[in-house]
Amino acid sequence: MVASRENEPGSANNRTTTERKSDREMVITRIFDAPPRLVFEAWTTPELFRQWWVPKSSGATLLSCEQDVRVGGGYRLEFAHPRAAAPLAFFGRYLEVVPNARHVWTNEESEDGAVTTVTFEEKDGKTLLVMRELYPSKEALDIAIEGMDEAMPETFEQLDQFLIARGAGAERS
Amino acid sequence: MSLILRHESVPLPAFDRHAILNHMAQYSERTRIDASFAALADPTRRGVLEQLMRADASVTDLAERFHMTLTGMRKHIGILEQAELVTTEKVGRVRTCRLGSRRLEEESAWIENYRQTWAARFDALDSVIEELKRKEKRDGRKQRE
Numbered sequence A: 001m002v003a004s005r006e007n008e009p010g011s012a013n014n015r016t017t018t019e020r021k022s023d024r025e026m027v028i029t030r031i032f033d034a035p036p037r038l039v040f041e042a043w044t045t046p047e048l049f050r051q052w053w054v055p056k057s058s059g060a061t062l063l064s065c066e067q068d069v070r071v072g073g074g075y076r077l078e079f080a081h082p083r084a085a086a087p088l089a090f091f092g093r094y095l096e097v098v099p100n101a102r103h104v105w106t107n108e109e110s111e112d113g114a115v116t117t118v119t120f121e122e123k124d125g126k127t128l129l130v131m132r133e134l135y136p137s138k139e140a141l142d143i144a145i146e147g148m149d150e151a152m153p154e155t156f157e158q159l160d161q162f163l164i165a166r167g168a169g170a171e172r173s
Numbered sequence B: 001m002s003l004i005l006r007h008e009s010v011p012l013p014a015f016d017r018h019a020i021l022n023h024m025a026q027y028s029e030r031t032r033i034d035a036s037f038a039a040l041a042d043p044t045r046r047g048v049l050e051q052l053m054r055a056d057a058s059v060t061d062l063a064e065r066f067h068m069t070l071t072g073m074r075k076h077i078g079i080l081e082q083a084e085l086v087t088t089e090k091v092g093r094v095r096t097c098r099l100g101s102r103r104l105e106e107e108s109a110w111i112e113n114y115r116q117t118w119a120a121r122f123d124a125l126d127s128v129i130e131e132l133k134r135k136e137k138r139d140g141r142k143q144r145e
Helices: A036-044 A138-146 A153-169 B001-006 B017-026 B029-040 B043-054 B059-065 B071-083 B102-140
Strands: A017-021 A026-033 A061-067 A074-080 A087-096 A102-104 A115-123 A128-133 B086-091 B094-099
Touching: A017 B102, A026 A074, A036 A102, A036 A115, A036 A128, A036 A138, A036 B102, A074 B059, A138 B029, A138 B102, B029 B071, B043 B059, B043 B071, B043 B086, B043 B094, B059 B094, B071 B086
Parallel strands: none
Antiparallel strands: A017 A026, A026 A128, A061 A074, A074 A087, A087 A102, A102 A115, A115 A128, B086 B094
């Protein structure tokens, strides 16, 4: 599937990498085999965006998606998830928009939401995408990390069942 | 730490420290889970973890904050240490408690989970982009800029 052009040093082909760059920042990179204008179009056109943003494995369904991609414009995504009683909304506004090159938005569903910067850089007809999520504080990123049980429902569901079984079988000492 | 708070009403499982120690030789995941849940099943110990999320503290500080004897608090800290939720270090006469190695494991698990979410998203984005490329070819390589 992927053209084998790995003679570029430092190019990790199309693998997604993530790194906690600092106390406050997560950085994700990925190479796409298409020029930036196509990657940007797929990111900023709601009909296209909704085709890829929600991985099937997440169990979530995207109910609605609005994107007004210009400086000061807003976006709003609403998801349904089997484990959530009500739809989950994610929203914010665009701080910077440079078509085919860069967009920056806020995540305002929580006070501890990050500011997300995505850059699209052309490299030999491909796109190097770099996404930075800068949290307001170390604590905010730590809280995001501590909330990981929400992101790993199966694991914790198993623990839940284990605990209930144990609690029922155990004698109180 | 919603995992901890969620279990307020579940009965306290019996905790036998010696049994845990006996199992250490064949240190299994089950033992770890046992130790964690036994440690988390007590409201004082959950309180101690929440306190240590904010800042490191000495055993004496924690005993005062939770209105208990030093011996009582030492026992709770011992259980949390056993579950690797807390580590302690004695400097002079003061034993300082901080969140344990489990937290670091959680962080790397979270980062891997985060990476996988984005990898799945970007694989789906690849398909959307392939479709756009095909469409452009069909439309005679029209440039949309």
